[in-house]
Amino acid sequence: MRRLLVALLVSLAIVAQLCVPGLQASTALARLGAGPLTVSAAVSLSDVLVEIARQYAASGGGKVRFNFAGSNVLARQIAAGAPVDLFISADEAQMAVAEAAGGIDRATRVALLGNRLAVVVRRGAPPVQDLAALAGPPFRRIAIGDPAAVPAGVYTAAYLRASRLWAALEPKLVPVANVRAALAAAASGSADAAFVYETDAAMSRDVALAFVVSGPDSPRIVYPAAVTSRAREREAALRFLQFLSSPEAGAIFKRYGFTPLAGSR
Numbered sequence: 001m002r003r004l005l006v007a008l009l010v011s012l013a014i015v016a017q018l019c020v021p022g023l024q025a026s027t028a029l030a031r032l033g034a035g036p037l038t039v040s041a042a043v044s045l046s047d048v049l050v051e052i053a054r055q056y057a058a059s060g061g062g063k064v065r066f067n068f069a070g071s072n073v074l075a076r077q078i079a080a081g082a083p084v085d086l087f088i089s090a091d092e093a094q095m096a097v098a099e100a101a102g103g104i105d106r107a108t109r110v111a112l113l114g115n116r117l118a119v120v121v122r123r124g125a126p127p128v129q130d131l132a133a134l135a136g137p138p139f140r141r142i143a144i145g146d147p148a149a150v151p152a153g154v155y156t157a158a159y160l161r162a163s164r165l166w167a168a169l170e171p172k173l174v175p176v177a178n179v180r181a182a183l184a185a186a187a188s189g190s191a192d193a194a195f196v197y198e199t200d201a202a203m204s205r206d207v208a209l210a211f212v213v214s215g216p217d218s219p220r221i222v223y224p225a226a227v228t229s230r231a232r233e234r235e236a237a238l239r240f241l242q243f244l245s246s247p248e249a250g251a252i253f254k255r256y257g258f259t260p261l262a263g264s265r
Helices: 002-019 023-032 043-058 071-079 092-100 131-135 151-162 166-172 179-188 198-203 234-244 247-255
Strands: 037-042 064-069 086-088 110-115 117-122 142-145 173-176 193-197 207-212 221-227
Touching: 037 043, 037 071, 037 234, 043 064, 043 179, 043 198, 043 234, 043 247, 064 071, 071 086, 071 092, 086 234, 092 151, 092 221, 117 151, 117 179, 117 198, 131 166, 142 151, 142 179, 151 166, 151 179, 151 193, 166 173, 173 179, 179 193, 179 198, 179 207, 193 198, 198 207, 221 234, 234 247
Parallel strands: 037 064, 037 086, 142 173, 142 193
Antiparallel strands: 086 221, 110 221, 117 193, 117 207
């Protein structure tokens, strides 16, 4: 009778444990480790982040899954509750959109990288001396990221207005979905020139760099990064963000033309 009672009590304890919501799942995750980290990042970061993620995984950091798109698209996704662990935007404004919607853990936000605007033309096209040359007849269509939403387009519009050339160039501007689409337009010849990031200009063999935007009117381009407030893999996101700020990742960013800002100078 005593043995039967003990067996009954053990069985009840097991049933009670099974009925506690999430207890088994959380215990299993603690034993087996978290799932892949999901990072939403500006499309201009696609090449460099893929390489950094390989290095991160090789060093035992775990698997990283990327969602690349225009920062404005990513910010809207995060604001709508998309299952994202880490967000890297190409500008502060789109990070602010995600934060205002409660999608960002503000305490984790860092200024990760810097970049510069550049003008490219199709390889083999006549050289462009300066910004004013774009107002000339050879340039009928100039591709830019949508200046109403896409960071590269917002930076470009601000620069053209500061340079007092917006009115002259606006009729020629062709807004596209993101900076890589602008690069592709110049590479294919569907646009006579394009405003892109300096890092985009460096990675394409089908375009020639006309000039890099510089001087007092040039925009300050910052890529902020932050863990999302709904991150399922928060600890993994924090670890990867720390790695992105490391000298090891900084060396890769520099090789692609970015300027590390967060502890990896």
